[in-house]
Amino acid sequence: MAGHRSALENVLENVRRGMIPAHIYNDKELFELEKERLFSRAWVFVAHESEIPHDGDYVVRRVLDDSFIITRDAKGEVHALFNMCLHRGMQVCRAEMGNASNFRCPYHGWTYRNDGRLTGLPFHREAYGGDDGFRRSSQTLVPAPNLASYNGLIFISMDAGAQPLEDFLGDFRFYLDFYTKQSRGGLEVRGPQRWRIKANWKIGAENFAGDMYHTPHTHASIVDIGLFREPKAQKRKDGATYWAQCGGGTTYKLPPGSFDERMRYVGYPVEMIDYIKGVWTPEQQRLVGEDGFMISAASCFPNLSFVHNWPKVLDSADDDVLPFISIRLWQPISENETEVCSWFAVDSAAPPEYKKNSYKAYLMCFGSTGMFEQDDVENWVSLTNTAGGAMARRLLLNSRMGLLSDNRPVVDRLPSEAFHGPGYAQVGYNENNQRALLRLWAEHLELA
């Protein structure tokens, strides 16, 4: 296996200098390694707390091949329970959402409370001699090794010793708040829409993390039909990309104005701006109000993404736009297939009319029918197909945009007085974030 090791070292070394071996987007061996070394310890998003608002509510979600029931028990506490009966291994819950106080295994009738405790075991005394043969009282469905949430986003880690979620997210929380904390009530989400694409999971994560360069070309049709005015090539490059610890994203540069004016420019109603000012820190407000940057797409390592855009969706003569937020999970199925889970998200305190129109904006732009998304997926499927062959093993894709040959940046990083967020930021087209994401990927893959 010495040859195999050095082949991996070669891949990781190339990835780190921004020259991406094309086969990493369709490679069975690397996918096995991702399962073993990356998804076995990363924090993976599974659900938002607003999907299970009431006691007894549950959704069933997977981390790769492992099914978990995400429940809210009778005390309001959230659990992530491995969906496998302790006796013969049936899935105790075969629905994907609902409300239940108990889950009863269809095979032999073992019953579990929605906090995981085993409460029913038919013929316990006759079959096992009671607790002497099988101690029922101490048994529970196996909980996820690690469970934590931030702003209602629920994450699982398969590693009981994973660093605390808040430490993992670290500085990226500053940016997560823009998407997930717009009032004290927080987000409510709908969905997800779920569909499978014949594309490697990393491609979407990289794209949302930092690919401002694709927007004017891939999404030219969106500008053509007047749905979203921002991605014109000349305008898109005035945005900045940022990277902070475990994630990064793209922004658009807004026209001059105060915080309130700029929030109104992207379509936030006055009452929402008031809520937002109550929960965003002064630094978070400065990023918009002083620096003039508005968040757009972002990714959090390894496979969670966000988008916030402000299209024109209503049939009216004026130029009114309005924002929408979407949460996105790139759930790996294999080296060349991904299940996309795409939620619509809106602040719970938003006015009903805003919620309705923001939902409309989401459907027109992103998700299974979204007009942005349609063209993205076409590219990613094509890329994945081509990456599976022998020639892709001889090709290094240049992902060095933004770097000169001696690794100096083409454009200097923004000073902190021009960009009030943590991490580092840079105006214009570059692939800093795609490289940062893949560097984290490389770090995980080399740790046995």
Place this chain on the structure above:
Amino acid sequence: MTTSAELGKPVGKPLPFNDTRHLQAHQFLVDEAYLLDAQDYETWLDTLADDIRYLMPVRVTTALGAGFDTSPGMAHFDEDKYSLSRRVARFATEHAWTEDPPSRMRHFITNVRTFACEDEAHLVVESAELLFRSRGDVNEAALVSCGRRDVLRSDRDQWKLAGRTILVDESVLRMQNLAVFL
């Protein structure tokens, strides 16, 4: 907004297959299928009523007796004529890469039955649809199976589609996107 379920109130049993209204409704769906196969979307738009609601909920797996099998508040399509017209306008640009080259498509329509409504201006038409969509030469073709409940409205000498609810038969679509109409 009204759904096709609220718009048309079917009365009684399905119309006999030799009823003229059933024959007209059936022909409407078959003619529409040819327009969709050919991606002749401008012509298709003209067959839609101005107040159409075009809805395709997200299906979910729920326990028997849960009382729902669609994702609350979430759809794949939830369209009015304006948003449909934007989608059609996009296909007419030179930059809708997802359908350039175009898919090879066949909309199979079957199990059609027609119901009269309380008012004579409307018909409710149920149908089963299978969409076969092939792109390129590497990946397997994709299928979408669904049931549809349509409301047709008589508009001078022709029928127009006033409402459509598409009940897809998968909770996870096996199609890369829905850059198509069903």
